[in-house]
Amino acid sequence: MKKIMMILMVAIGISSVAFGQTKMSKDTSESVEAQIIAIEKAGWEAWKNKDAKWFQATLTDDALHVDGGGVTDKAQSIKAVADCEVKSVSLDNFKFLMLDKNSALITFTGMQDAVCGGKPQPLTVRASSVYVKRGGKWLNAYYTEIPVVQ
Amino acid sequence: MKKIIMILAIAIAATSAAFGQTKMLKDTKVEAQVIELEKQSWEAIKTNNRSFLESLLTDDAIAVDGDGVAGKAQWMKNTFAPGCALKSYSTDDFKVVMFDKNTAIVTYKANQDSACNGKQAPATVWVSSLYVKRGGKWLNSFFQLTPTAQ
Numbered sequence: 001m002k003k004i005m006m007i008l009m010v011a012i013g014i015s016s017v018a019f020g021q022t023k024m025s026k027d028t029s030e031s032v033e034a035q036i037i038a039i040e041k042a043g044w045e046a047w048k049n050k051d052a053k054w055f056q057a058t059l060t061d062d063a064l065h066v067d068g069g070g071v072t073d074k075a076q077s078i079k080a081v082a083d084c085e086v087k088s089v090s091l092d093n094f095k096f097l098m099l100d101k102n103s104a105l106i107t108f109t110g111m112q113d114a115v116c117g118g119k120p121q122p123l124t125v126r127a128s129s130v131y132v133k134r135g136g137k138w139l140n141a142y143y144t145e146i147p148v149v150q
Numbered sequence: 151m152k153k154i155i156m157i158l159a160i161a162i163a164a165t166s167a168a169f170g171q172t173k174m175l176k177d178t179k180v181e182a183q184v185i186e187l188e189k190q191s192w193e194a195i196k197t198n199n200r201s202f203l204e205s206l207l208t209d210d211a212i213a214v215d216g217d218g219v220a221g222k223a224q225w226m227k228n229t230f231a232p233g234c235a236l237k238s239y240s241t242d243d244f245k246v247v248m249f250d251k252n253t254a255i256v257t258y259k260a261n262q263d264s265a266c267n268g269k270q271a272p273a274t275v276w277v278s279s280l281y282v283k284r285g286g287k288w289l290n291s292f293f294q295l296t297p298t299a300q
Contacts, residue, residue, distance in 0.1 A: 062174045062247050066276050068299035071245055071257050095219055097210060099282050103253045105292055107214050126214050128294050132249045141249055144278050146296045149216035
């Protein structure tokens with residue numbers, strides 16, 4: 001019994017250390033960066049294609065979206081997808097910051113030809129997104145943007 | 151031996167499940183802490199208290215505005231630039247989302263009377279500020295302002 005208890009303690013210890021670590025190797029961080037950039041690009045394509053299902057699956061339940069109109073939650077963000085007519089999008093100038101093992105921040109320049117609610121959107125924005133890993137999947141938990149000063 | 155392997159597998163699975171949980175986190179103490187830090191940082195800018203902000207920012211902190219992305223040194227330089235002054239401000243509509251136990255974002259509305267070299271800053275902005283817990287302390291690692299839509 002004593003032996004089993006010891007093995008149990010060691011196993012839990014190893015498992016906890018593995019999940020609780022905050023440092024990441026450069027390789028891991030680079031791979032996460034590539035994954036997150038790909039998700040962000042897919043999100044903009046989904047916006048262009050009015051693909052609300054993509055947002056339903058890729059935003060966390062507590063996701064926040066902040067823009068000049070204020071703060072919106074997941075349901076409101078998904079509803080807003082239908083209000084936009086998007087002709088083209090492209091993303092550039094990515095900067096990536098690993099916050100901890102399960103969360104990361106990305107900022108980038110977004111270029112868009114879009115009209116939302118009848119209002120033309122700024123051609124260029126500086127946007128930031130936070131991704132969190134939940135259930136083994138990277139999900140978007142936060143997004144904000146600001147028009148770029150011309 | 152078979153028994154030990156089974157116990158080991160259950161222990162590791164249970165620990166992994168605990169760390170991989172997808173439940174939303176809610177911690178009113180952390181919420182109050184990060185809101186208080188955010189209010190203190192506005193006061194520090196108003197009173198030209200560089201050292202407060204210097205100690206609040208992580209070394210890899212970034213600030214995003216319409217001009218682009220600034221690292222910590224540039225952020226400090228921009229905030230306390232000669233010719234810039236925050237005369238008055240108020241904050242409200244705070245929302246805090248915890249991504250995990252060490253990462254939280256606070257969003258809110260700020261009204262400011264702020265100018266740099268005679269150029270007035272937007273009077274009302276939506277603010278996003280991201281906090282990470284490092285070495286037992288909550289530190290700011292990301293800040294972005296979005297002017298409210300007129």
